Amino acid sequence: MAADYVPPVQKGFGQLIDSIFLLVLVYCSLLAPLLLKAPDQAPATQAESKQVTWRDLGQNATMEAQWRKLGFDVQQAKPIITQRFDYQIEPVSLIATALVIVGYFVFVLRVSDKQYRQVIAEKFGR
Known part of the structure; x- marks a missing residue:
């Protein structure tokens, strides 16, 4: 009669190395598009430098309150709102x-x- 099969067990150190390796791969794959994106070459125009309001950006009072909770003022939020994907x-x-x-x-x-x-x-x- 053959002995019961006991599969090999991966040691904790091997699991740690595997986990770190996969974490680094995921991090690099998420960061790569940001690092490889070409910077915008468009110069700022006179119209962009004028003072904008939340209404100009199409934001209502509730949206404005949420932006403020996140720590953004209208000038900081403008590029996030106006930049298209x-x-x-x-x-x-x-x-x-x-x-x-x-x-x-x-x-x-x-x-x-x-x-x-x-x-x-x-x-x-x-």
Whole structure:
């Protein structure tokens, strides 16, 4: 009769290193677009330098109160409110992201296949 299978156990230090590595990867992937974005080259115009009000920015009294709770005055909130999101897809970034995801998927499949074969060999003695 074969002995009961006992799978290998990853030590706490290995789990810590894995967790830190994944945390760094997530942090870098979230920070990269901010670091790689080109700065705006548009010079400030005369109209932009005039004093704006909350009403000019389309904010009502409730919205104004929430901005103030967050510590923003009208001048600080203006670029946040008026700057539109850029939804353009950059092909190079899209391809790089796809390659990283596919590469990670292939890596996981190969490692899983190797570990699966080791378990089968240990369990059934092949």
